[in-house]
Each structure stands twice: as structure tokens, then as C-alpha cells.
Amino acid sequence: MIFYAASLALVAIGIYVVISKRNLIKIIIGLDMIDTGVNLLLISIGYVRGGTAPIENGNYPLYVDPIPHALVLTAIVIGVSVMALALSIVIGLYRHTGTLEIDEIRGLVK
Amino acid sequence: MELYDFVSIILIGGMIVLAFIAAESRDLLSASIAMGVVSLIVSILFYMLQAPDVAITEAAIGAALSLAVMIFGIKHTDRWEKK
């Protein structure tokens, strides 16, 4: 029960950082927080009390659900590649305009 | 209360405090290092939830490669956030 609350708290803090911060690199840190929270939520749904890791060894009666492990294994690697691509776009934007705040890039604040 | 619940409550409390530090700090280097420690604690929680494949993947990617890519990105731009 407390695992659900912890992962939803991570997602909520990540949404707060993405909406209300002005620095571009802070926004990318918030995206990483949302990814981590959702991965923790997916694995804590598939837990069975008294079960063991899903590797067949012949003398254990209960195993943990193996399908969320397959989904999260892919999602972690895609998360790091999306972050690398977003950072390279931010570096190109910094070289072009010289600043990192989204208000100054849009031309609202000089 | 068993030992399993006690250890997971302590780890989750530390994780939420570090997430607040990463959200509110002005120094971008401190924020990204706090994010790396959050990934490490999530990897320990994956191991406690009986998922060894996912724990190895999260420790190798979240705590080493994601942190390194973030610090290379900060090196090419500014380090301090404006007020």
C-alpha cells in the first residue's frame, strides 16, 4: 500500500516541476522523475506475498507475476534515450540564443 | 511490524526528501546528483520486490549512464539557475 503512495508522490512532484519551472534543464529532470515513478508503480502491482523471483527452480510453489518485468525492462532503456535526445536539442538551443529560460526565448522578457 | 515493512518505510522516506531537494535546488549539479541517488534507492526497492533483472538494469542505466549524460549536458550550458 505504501509503495503505491510513494510512486504516485514521485509522479506528482514530477508534474509540479514540469509545469512551474522556467529553466529547461530543470524541466528535463522533472521528465526523468515521472518516468521513474511510473516504472516503480508497474512493478509493485505485480507483487505476490510469499512469492519468489520468476526463475524456474522446481521446488517453490509461488512465483511473482513476470509480465510487468518485461514491460519495465524496455521502458527503462527508452527513458534514457529520450533524455539524451532532449538534452542535445537543449544544447543546440543554447548555442543559438545564448540563454536557457523559456520566457526569454519566447521574447516576453528581455 | 516486520523488518521488511520497516526498511521499506525508511527508504521511501529518504526518497521523497531527495525528490524535494531535486525540485527546489538552484544549483543544477546538486539537482542531478539527487536524481541519481533517487534512481539508486529505486533499484534497491526493485530488488526487495523480487525482480532481479529490472534491478540490474535500473542500477546500470539510472545511476551511471543517465547521470553522466545529464552532467555532460550541464557542462555545455550554464550551471546556476537564474532567479
Place this chain on the structure above:
Amino acid sequence: MKRIIAITLSVLIFLIFMTAFARVKFGNIALSKYFYFNPVKKQMTRDSVPSHYLKEGIKETGSTNIVTAVVVDYRGFDTLGEVTVLFLASIGVGALMYIKREEKRKVREANEIVKTASAFLFGFIVLFGAYIFVHGHLTPGGGFPGGSVIASAYLLLYLAYPKYAADHSKLSVLESLAGLTFLVTGLLGIIFGGHFLYNFLPYGVPRYLFSAGVIPVIYVAVGIKVGSELTGIVDSMMGVRE
């Protein structure tokens, strides 16, 4: 003003999802409550998809690790899509960081202890990463953690000797050959069996190294491909240095 809206929205999302998840019991055995007619067994059962994978997995695929059987055999097409997404991201980073090649940066080498230790440790870390993806069907691990450990060995080498740069032509040849191996193995399944990614090699005895048909071949290809792509991403993000 933006802060108040952001705090309200995040607390609202937290409360809505928390009331929805309060009904899902943590750690329940989660047997389904519904009976349905199973046309294969021709009787009313209470089976679910995870219990079928756990009971029949070692007979149908031959691998001991059930997560490997799900990723490569039951859901092999999704792994092909994921490898494509990694390939696109690596190309994107390499293309975007190519601007302004004439602006170089001064770098400073590390001291003697770090240089000697990382030159000594590099071989062992690459060997450990290769061990993880070769034994993917017997022990926890597989292609994705193995490739990440190999990429972090190269990251250690970049931090100790900053003037070193990996050879991009050799990395791209290795990555293309590994991707072609995955595709050719899938297409050979159409010739021998009738559908894409059919398991056509013999299964052998479980818990031995040469078993489980075509699963070790696919995982070795995926491990080499992921390792070289993540190394390419790290190399592009370091920038140009003199």
C-alpha cells in the same frame, strides 16, 4: 500564479489516482474470480495469462528464465520495435551534436592512480557484461543490462583519458551486423516454421548453456547492439576536445 496552479493540479492528480488504487490489494494472490470456457482444454477453468506462462513456459520455449521467455519468444516483436527506437535516438544525438566542429575545448588528464586503475579494470568490466548477456536464458539479466554494463566500461575509459575517442566506423559496422543477425533469424523462422521468429533450433536439455533454441542467438545480438549504441551516445555528448 503559475505555482498555485501547478501545486493544485499535482495534488489533485495524486488524490484521484490514490482513491483508485486503494481498492487494489497489495500482494494479493490475484486469482481471477470468473470462470470461462477454455476451447483448448474443453472445460471451464480459472486460468489467467501469467499462470499459463509460469506453468508451460519451460516446456514451450526451453529457457529457465521466464522473463527472458516473455521478452524474446512470446513478445519478440516488441523487442524489435524497442531496438529500432534506440537506433533512431542514437542517430538523432549524433546528428544534432555535429554543429560547430571548429569550437574545441581544453581538457586535463586525470592523475596516475585513476589512469592505471581504469586501464586495469576495463577488461574485467567488459567480460562481466558479456557474461550477463550470454547466460541470459539461465540467470537474471539478458541483453539490456549486459549492453549497459559494457557502455559504462567505455564511460570509465572516457573519464580517465579524455583525449581518447572510440572509432566510429568500427562501432557502426558492429551495430549493423548485430541488427542484421536479429532480422535474418526472424526471417529464417518464416522459411522453417511458418511465422516470424519461429523457434527452429533444437531445444536441448533445460539448465544447460546450449539450450532454448534461438533465444541465446537473439540475446547476444541485442546485447552487442545496445552496448555499441549507448557508447555512441556517450561519445557524441562529450563534444569535440583537443
